[in-house]
Amino acid sequence: MLHLRYFVAVAEELNFSRAARRLHMATSPLSQRIKDLERELGQVLFERTTHRVELTPAGTALLPMAREVLDSVNSIxxxxxxxxxxxxxxxxxxxxxxxxxxxxxxxxxxxxxxxxxxxxxxxxxxxxxxxxxxxxxxxxxxxxxxxxxxxxxxxxxxxxxxxxxxxxxxxxxxxxxxxxxxxxxxxxxxxxxxxxxxxxxxxxxxxxxxxxxxxxxxxxxxxxxxxxxxxxxxxxxxxxxxxxxxxxxxxxxxxxxxxxxxxxxxxxxxxxxxxxxxxxxxxxxxxxxxxxxxxxxxxxx
The missing domain is CATH 3.40.190.290 (D-Maltodextrin-Binding Protein; domain 2)
Structure with missing residues (x-):
């Protein structure tokens, strides 16, 4: 669940630093958690360059699913x-x-x-x-x-x-x-x-x-x-x-x-x-x- 929260934050911000501030954590561990999620799913979720972050097709497909799962858990x-x-x-x-x-x-x-x-x-x-x-x-x-x-x-x-x-x-x-x-x-x-x-x-x-x-x-x-x-x-x-x-x-x-x-x-x-x-x-x-x-x-x- 935490990894999905991290993914949604980065996907919405398209910036690891802003997402880290939103999650009240440092940028480096956030980046590592995203890598862990990508490894677990067997998919690359973000295209990272020096100046920008973009969702891959897999990341774009995951975003609505992740939101739906988190909304369901949050509603408990x-x-x-x-x-x-x-x-x-x-x-x-x-x-x-x-x-x-x-x-x-x-x-x-x-x-x-x-x-x-x-x-x-x-x-x-x-x-x-x-x-x-x-x-x-x-x-x-x-x-x-x-x-x-x-x-x-x-x-x-x-x-x-x-x-x-x-x-x-x-x-x-x-x-x-x-x-x-x-x-x-x-x-x-x-x-x-x-x-x-x-x-x-x-x-x-x-x-x-x-x-x-x-x-x-x-x-x-x-x-x-x-x-x-x-x-x-x-x-x-x-x-x-x-x-x-x-x-x-x-x-x-x-x-x-x-x-x-x-x-x-x-x-x-x-x-x-x-x-x-x-x-x-x-x-x-x-x-x-x-x-x-x-x-x-x-x-x-």
Missing amino acids: PWRLSEAVRRCRTTELIGIPAGVHPDLRERVRLLEEDCDEVFELRRWPGTSADLVTGVRDGRLALALARLPVADPALEVIQVMRERLGAAVPADRFADRTSITLDDLKDLSYTATPYDALPAYFEEIDARLNHAGVKKRIRIKAADFSGAAEVISTGIAFSMTMLSEKSPMHRYRLDNVVVLPVEDFEPSLVTGLLFRRDRAADGADLAGLVSRARAIFADPMSA
């Missing part, structure tokens, strides 16, 4: 739960760090609305972990930072938050906005990628293309580490622009968040759930129906 926990569940079941909804209070309010409304049938409890985690939790059946629903590409999951966009640059306040005193040119002398710093959605890799690439070349990597698991470096006057980071965002709790005295005139990225949050669990007659059909109604109108901040 919730199918078993369905078989023995009480009239009022406890279900988990995943919540990533820094969720906007307006989204939290909608989660609260959902908890109230479904209280007679479901006891909905919140479960924290990174977006990647929450996506895995929904796919594996441990979580009924999750809010997660997009993009999320998984054919087994349905994703509803629920909020778009504009990002700004967290910069040293003394350096940009009396400024209400800045430009990318203003950032070229500062180092871009972000929390580790395993704590961030993949979208932040695109932001990093866009900043690099615009001439913002300096980087500082820190080990803090949240924005607090970045705030410390920014307050010294040598760095900047990208974070939610809205004053209501919980991310602003990490701001220090010499840190201010300003819009970037020629760069307007936004972080999108989605509500996701398994399609098969939300189908008519499935265990989460009622919960998902209520969630669709409460999260029907996407928000922005």
